[in-house]
Amino acid sequence: xxxxxxxxxxxxxxxxxxxxxxxxxxxALNKGRVTKKLHDKIVACLFFEPSTRTRLSFETAVLRLGxxxxxxxxxxxxxxxxxxxxxxxxxxxxxxxxxxxxxxHPQNGSAEVAAKTSKVxxxxxxxxxxxxxxxxxxDLYTIKxxxxxxxxxxxxxxxxxLYGRTIHSTLTMLSLYPKNKFIxxxxxxxxxxxxxxxxxxxxxVSFKETENLAEGLKFADVxxxxxxxxxxxxxxxxxxxxxxxxxxxxxxxxxxKKSAVILHALPRxxxxxxVVDKDPRAAYFRQAQNGLYVRMALLQYALGLM
Amino acid sequence: xxxxxxxxxxxxxxxxxxxxxxxxxxxALNKGRVTKKLHDKIVACLFFEPSTRTRLSFETAVLRLGxxxxxxxxxxxxxxxxxxxxxxxxxxxxxxxxxxxxxxHPQNGSAEVAAKTSKVxxxxxxxxxxxxxxxxxxDLYTIKxxxxxxxxxxxxxxxxxLYGRTIHSTLTMLSLYPKNKFIxxxxxxxxxxxxxxxxxxxxxVSFKETENLAEGLKFADVxxxxxxxxxxxxxxxxxxxxxxxxxxxxxxxxxxKKSAVILHALPRxxxxxxVVDKDPRAAYFRQAQNGLYVRMALLQYALGLM
Amino acid sequence: xxxxxxxxxxxxxxxxxxxxxxxxxxxALNKGRVTKKLHDKIVACLFFEPSTRTRLSFETAVLRLGxxxxxxxxxxxxxxxxxxxxxxxxxxxxxxxxxxxxxxHPQNGSAEVAAKTSKVxxxxxxxxxxxxxxxxxxDLYTIKxxxxxxxxxxxxxxxxxLYGRTIHSTLTMLSLYPKNKFIxxxxxxxxxxxxxxxxxxxxxVSFKETENLAEGLKFADVxxxxxxxxxxxxxxxxxxxxxxxxxxxxxxxxxxKKSAVILHALPRxxxxxxVVDKDPRAAYFRQAQNGLYVRMALLQYALGLM
Numbered sequence: 011x012x013x014x015x016x017x018x019x020x021x022x023x024x025x026x027x028x029x030x031x032x033x034x035x036x037x038a039l040n041k042g043r044v045t046k047k048l049h050d051k052i053v054a055c056l057f058f059e060p061s062t063r064t065r066l067s068f069e070t071a072v073l074r075l076g077x078x079x080x081x082x083x084x085x086x087x088x089x090x091x092x093x094x095x096x097x098x099x100x101x102x103x104x105x106x107x108x109x110x111x112x113x114x115h116p117q118n119g120s121a122e123v124a125a126k127t128s129k130v131x132x133x134x135x136x137x138x139x140x141x142x143x144x145x146x147x148x149d150l151y152t153i154k155x156x157x158x159x160x161x162x163x164x165x166x167x168x169x170x171x172l173y174g175r176t177i178h179s180t181l182t183m184l185s186l187y188p189k190n191k192f193i194x195x196x197x198x199x200x201x202x203x204x205x206x207x208x209x210x211x212x213x214x215v216s217f218k219e220t221e222n223l224a225e226g227l228k229f230a231d232v233x234x235x236x237x238x239x240x241x242x243x244x245x246x247x248x249x250x251x252x253x254x255x256x257x258x259x260x261x262x263x264x265x266x267k268k269s270a271v272i273l274h275a276l277p278r279x280x281x282x283x284x285v286v287d288k289d290p291r292a293a294y295f296r297q298a299q300n301g302l303y304v305r306m307a308l309l310q311y312a313l314g315l316m
Numbered sequence: 317x318x319x320x321x322x323x324x325x326x327x328x329x330x331x332x333x334x335x336x337x338x339x340x341x342x343x344a345l346n347k348g349r350v351t352k353k354l355h356d357k358i359v360a361c362l363f364f365e366p367s368t369r370t371r372l373s374f375e376t377a378v379l380r381l382g383x384x385x386x387x388x389x390x391x392x393x394x395x396x397x398x399x400x401x402x403x404x405x406x407x408x409x410x411x412x413x414x415x416x417x418x419x420x421h422p423q424n425g426s427a428e429v430a431a432k433t434s435k436v437x438x439x440x441x442x443x444x445x446x447x448x449x450x451x452x453x454x455d456l457y458t459i460k461x462x463x464x465x466x467x468x469x470x471x472x473x474x475x476x477x478l479y480g481r482t483i484h485s486t487l488t489m490l491s492l493y494p495k496n497k498f499i500x501x502x503x504x505x506x507x508x509x510x511x512x513x514x515x516x517x518x519x520x521v522s523f524k525e526t527e528n529l530a531e532g533l534k535f536a537d538v539x540x541x542x543x544x545x546x547x548x549x550x551x552x553x554x555x556x557x558x559x560x561x562x563x564x565x566x567x568x569x570x571x572x573k574k575s576a577v578i579l580h581a582l583p584r585x586x587x588x589x590x591v592v593d594k595d596p597r598a599a600y601f602r603q604a605q606n607g608l609y610v611r612m613a614l615l616q617y618a619l620g621l622m
Numbered sequence: 623x624x625x626x627x628x629x630x631x632x633x634x635x636x637x638x639x640x641x642x643x644x645x646x647x648x649x650a651l652n653k654g655r656v657t658k659k660l661h662d663k664i665v666a667c668l669f670f671e672p673s674t675r676t677r678l679s680f681e682t683a684v685l686r687l688g689x690x691x692x693x694x695x696x697x698x699x700x701x702x703x704x705x706x707x708x709x710x711x712x713x714x715x716x717x718x719x720x721x722x723x724x725x726x727h728p729q730n731g732s733a734e735v736a737a738k739t740s741k742v743x744x745x746x747x748x749x750x751x752x753x754x755x756x757x758x759x760x761d762l763y764t765i766k767x768x769x770x771x772x773x774x775x776x777x778x779x780x781x782x783x784l785y786g787r788t789i790h791s792t793l794t795m796l797s798l799y800p801k802n803k804f805i806x807x808x809x810x811x812x813x814x815x816x817x818x819x820x821x822x823x824x825x826x827v828s829f830k831e832t833e834n835l836a837e838g839l840k841f842a843d844v845x846x847x848x849x850x851x852x853x854x855x856x857x858x859x860x861x862x863x864x865x866x867x868x869x870x871x872x873x874x875x876x877x878x879k880k881s882a883v884i885l886h887a888l889p890r891x892x893x894x895x896x897v898v899d900k901d902p903r904a905a906y907f908r909q910a911q912n913g914l915y916v917r918m919a920l921l922q923y924a925l926g927l928m
Contacts, residue, residue: 042356050654052682052685052686054678057394060393060394060395060396060398060399061394061395061396062388062391062395062396062397062401062406062409062410063396063409066360066386066387066409066410066413066414067413069386070358070386070413070414073358073384073386074358078685080678080681080682080685081678082674082695083388083389083390083394083395083695084390084393084394084695084696085674087393087672087696087699088669088672088673088695088696089672089673089674089695090672090673090674090675090888090889091674092672093672093849093851093852093853093889093891094852094889094891095674095888095889095890095891099888099889099890100674100889102907102910103674103675103678103888103907103910103911104674104678106907106910106911106914107678107679107682107914108678108682237399239399240399240400241399276396276401276405276409277396277399277400277401277405277406278401278405279399279400279401295408295409295412298408298409298412299409299412302412302413348662363700366699366700366701366702366704366705367700367701367702368694368697368701368702368703368707368712368715368716369702369715372666372692372693372715372716372719372720373719375692376664376692376719376720379664379690379692380664389694389695389696389700389701390696390699390700393699543705545705546705546706547705582702582707582711582715583702583705583706583707583711583712584707584711585705585706585707601714601715601718604714604715604718605715605718608718608719
């Protein structure tokens with residue numbers, strides 16, 4: 011049994027195994043020959059925050075592997091959380107019903123709290139502004155597919171680097187690989203937290219911060235755009251001021267390398283213009299699709315079946 | 317692969333095939349011998365507006381045919397639509413997970429928009445005040461069952477003919493059949509849109525408009541009552557004034573033909589008195605039940621399995 | 623076909639059979655050898671109030687028995703109830719799709735109303751402040767497991783005895799057994815309704831009312847703590863005043879018998895301190911787990927398969 015809580019629990023060897031397993035899942039799905047490894051298993055998908063990609067890809071992954079799903083799409087309203095139940099109390103119930111728990115929760119660190127209590131594996135599907143490790147593994151899968159490698163790449167990460175949990179998790183994994191460089195493009199109010207910069211320094215990884223998008227785009231092998239998340243702001247005015255701080259549009263396409271890859275965890279709300287979608291370098295919808303393969307692999311890893 | 321978006325895509329030949337297939341489904345269900353034609357298929361049911369009948373009948377249809385369901389019952393709150401994601405962006409994700417997408421959305425034309433993007437079939441389960449084609453097919457199934465025919469009938473349609481998407485779709489199909497006549501009973505503010513009257517004129521179908529319910533009931537072979545939909549009004553006062561403009565009650569039962577059939581897409585909120593339910597001419601609960609058979613047929617048609 | 627609506631429909635013989643069947647379910651689950659008695663059955667879980675334990679345990683029970691689930695986790699918003707549909711109208715639809723209906727609804731007596739209309743079995747999963755009979759059966763299962771018997775026990779029931787539907791149902795069942803005694807500890811505003819006291823008098827069962835927790839704890843074989851339910855109060859101030867009227871904490875542990883058992887239907891919001899969890903007499907999480915076994919038995923009983 012393996013909890014999946016944080017990007018920091020994955021070393022290169024484990025990432026390699028998971029990406030390899032995900033590739034096998036992709037092939038098996040395309041051939042319509044998936045082994046039903048989750049037969050007779052029940053997975054609880056507990057979502058206390060809105061989700062489309064993450065929840066539906068996990069549920070699809072469970073079903074394609076022959077398992078079954080219980081859960082909540084809107085747990086903050088429809089579950090006992092609404093009545094004030096604590097996370098450990100909820101977990102102590104659900105782990106008696108399900109063989110594995112996938113959880114998204116608005117509170118930073120909630121996945122860790124859940125794992126401390128649970129007798130079944132917990133998969134963190136996003137805990138507040140903290141981490142989103144399964145998204146990061148599908149990011150790496152996509153980068154590998156699109157560029158052929160995970161090292162010697164320049165990444166430009168743009169937008170909300172403060173609350174962007176995907177950025178935190180993906181950055182942590184990518185900084186394991188040699189010769190990767192990072193350019194962080196963010197408004198002052200949404201800069202990368204100090205602890206991640208400290209991690210990079212500690213790992214002797216080269217990085218640069220700027221507020222200038224053009225500067226960030228020029229040298230990037232991979233551009234990672236992010237949404238400024240309304241749900242993390244208490245002030246609407248502050249959100250409105252920042253939400254479209256950086257927009258990647260037709261003009262941006264001219265500024266990036268021919269071999270560049272454009273990623274986004276989605277949903278987007280304007281920070282990538284639709285005109286960009288047709289460009290072959292726009293990889294964000296392929297990225298979302300990869301989520302299915304990677305999550306099929308991760309379910310098996312968590313259950314000790316990989 | 318066939319999208320199901322609008323009543324106008326169905327000709328008499330196709331309607332015949334679908335009703336025949338639905339009849340076979342009814343028989344198979346009653347004998348407990350349904351072929352699992354959707355084995356290994358996943359259907360996404362994306363509901364961005366409340367639903368009981370439509371969503372549960374689709375989900376039941378999928379399960380009875382051996383398929384599996386992912387989706388959302390309250391997508392406007394629980395999905396990325398809440399974060400501002402566009403319909404095409406949502407579809408570009410979900411079509412990578414599911415083999416077919418059933419969608420209800422408050423926006424007119426949303427099903428068309430979805431179909432333009434989707435690589436899997438889209439079934440329109442209601443798009444705002446526009447169309448609800450699967451409801452219309454079950455209406456026709458019911459009319460055929462109850463009266464023995466689809467032609468040479470007088471239909472009296474009562475209530476909200478402006479926003480009533482079911483009326484729009486059902487009217488479009490019924491006007492294909494010879495010698496059908498229509499009487500439209502609606503308050504001034506909720507009259508049938510011009511484009512549907514133009515369609516009838518174009519097809520040389522006889523119709524009449526009135527605000528007088530009694531006049532409409534007298535000659536009807538089929539009475540189609542509708543709910544005035546609170547969710548389509550911005551003014552509560554306007555809604556309150558109109559909601560019970562026409563009520564079908566014990567008195568109305570005396571005014572209609574012995575052979576008449578009373579339909580309603582349900583839910584009702586007072587426009588048919590409960591006392592009417594016991595009358596054998598009240599067919600609206602049989603009509604709802606027929607939804608299961610017709611949707612089983614439609615799922616197969618959309619997937620090219622019929 | 624058997625509706626499960628109220629604790630009062632169960633006599634000792636039937637309770638015995640259900641607890642025996644539940645025990646078999648527990649054993650079968652632990653051995654991974656559950657007979658798929660609900661194969662090809664669809665169960666509708668209609669939840670119009672928040673739930674974690676009850677809904678997820680029912681859904682798990684259905685799936686473990688080989689059945690399938692349709693339903694709603696948040697029906698007051700996501701279903702036609704939101705549009706004003708009545709309970710009988712909703713049931714007349716759903717009983718055409720599902721083989722059994724599990725319903726939670728905020729309205730007292732709603733399960734009875736549903737059963738009057740339904741042609742498939744209804745299981746009451748909580749109707750307002752009225753009853754919660756399946757919770758009571760799992761309470762009895764737990765009491766039997768923990769104390770070895772259902773008779774000759776002193777029960778101390780603490781907290782909201784007015785709206786606590788579980789208390790009402792469990793009390794009704796427990797008072798069937800000889801030599802049981804009850805101590806009711808509640809603030810003035812939340813005392814046990816007269817009709818339950820009348821029932822006890824009628825059955826010649828000894829009971830006592832007090833506002834003093836210590837007095838209630840001293841002689842108890844079973845302590846049943848309850849949550850004061852915010853959702854039953856119209857006045858927030860009133861709720862705030864009462865919510866922690868009685869707290870079971872480390873100090874309370876010293877006051878109870880060595881052989882005592884502490885129960886709670888959960889969720890709790892402070893009325894049992896977390897420090898109590900580690901005490902072997904704290905049985906409430908085992909109690910919740912037992913819900914799965916008992917509901918597996920009840921599904922079979924309702925469908926006439928037990």
